[in-house]
Amino acid sequence: MWRTNNWRSALAIILAYPQQTQRLVDDLKISSLTLQRWVRGEENPYREQVQELLHALPQHQSRLLPLLAEEFEGMTLHTREIEDIPSIFYAQVLRGSTTIPITIRFWSLASIVLQQVLTQLDPYRTGLLLRVARFLPPGADGKLHCLREAIIQGTAPWEEDTTQNAILLGAESLAGQALTEVHLIVINSCDDDCLLPTTLHKHEVSMLAFPIKRGNRVAGAFLVSSTQEGYFTPSRLSLIHRYTDLLTLTFESEDFYEPDMLDLAVMPGAAEQQRQLSTFRQRVAALLKQAAREQQSLNTMQAEIQIWQQFADEFRLQTS
Structure with a gap:
């Protein structure tokens, strides 16, 4: 989670990831040295670069926008809208x-x-x-x-x-x-x-x-x-x-x-479930072999649902 109160500190966190630095270098057509100068407060981005910075980091827009708007007062900033489903x-x-x-x-x-x-x-x-x-x-x-x-x-x-x-x-x-x-x-x-x-x-x-x-x-x-x-x-x-x-x-x-x-029961925690579910495949295989011996019609998908049901019943007993 971010705990920053200005855009330069936020940018420093982003630049800790090399792929993010390279993306900004490519999209803004500036050097990594310029980015570091922005972080240190030795240099300010041009007005158009502020908007480009916001657009180049869509995953961080919600955090960066208020921080940038606070420092660059009077500048109209906007996020890039998420497109609809094609x-x-x-x-x-x-x-x-x-x-x-x-x-x-x-x-x-x-x-x-x-x-x-x-x-x-x-x-x-x-x-x-x-x-x-x-x-x-x-x-x-x-x-x-x-x-x-x-x-x-x-x-x-x-x-x-x-x-x-x-x-x-x-x-x-x-x-x-x-x-x-x-x-x-x-x-x-x-x-x-x-x-x-x-x-x-x-x-x-x-x-x-x-x-x-x-x-x-x-x-x-x-x-x-x-x-x-x-x-x-x-x-x-x-x-x-x-x-x-x-x-x-x-x-x-x-x-x-x-x-x-709906009458939803309480299930055990994820770690406990995964420990017990480690036998899932063995139980499915055993059920399929039993069905074959008894000449019952049972495919893998049906067998898996039956085993899920068995685990659900067992988990309900554990948490009841």
Whole structure:
């Protein structure tokens, strides 16, 4: 998190990363020595360079703008607007929703959407984590007790694809709260005192959960996390909302449930879940072998859902 009260100190933090320095050198067509003179207060940027500096660092605009405006009084500064979702991408997702086989439709389409989100919202790879969580099928009591992280993608410091580290989310999670209220939840600053410590991913500072819904029915949540404090500006929220609407096309009609079916349980913390989930693949393989011996029809996807259900039941007993 930044703890600065002037733009020069903020720029010094940015220049600690060589790739950021090179980007400013290239975009502003100045030397790294000039940047250091700005930091030390030995030289001031020209008026047009102030605006170029702001545009060259889109991921830092929300922090730099008030600091620059304070020193350069009377100068009209503006941030570069985030572009809308390209119309050609809408067409690509719509076409995929009707042509991709149902067995791989969710995974294929959701992966494409998340890649586009990363390209548009984190072009400089400063740290964005995206997760699509979906409900496990209702339990024997007809209620929905938890969600699973079905697809996870991100940029450094997170791995590009961390789906193998997926966990279950319940009432304790941001996704659970958003779905219980059927409303967006945003946290623009999270430190050691954050209210959701057990479900935090390392490096998360700002985070949100958008319910994925069709009409009044819900299928899961779109979770976005950033390494930056105050990341979710109004323009970013609006764009993420539109991407959440696109994600509804990756789900089938039967994946959506009435909100009164929710009875979310509390799941263990992420570290404890991942310790126990280390046996997930072995249990799936064992279930498939058992089905083959008994000549039952069971594919890998069905076996995985059954094992997720088993873990969900075990976790509920642990936290009850």
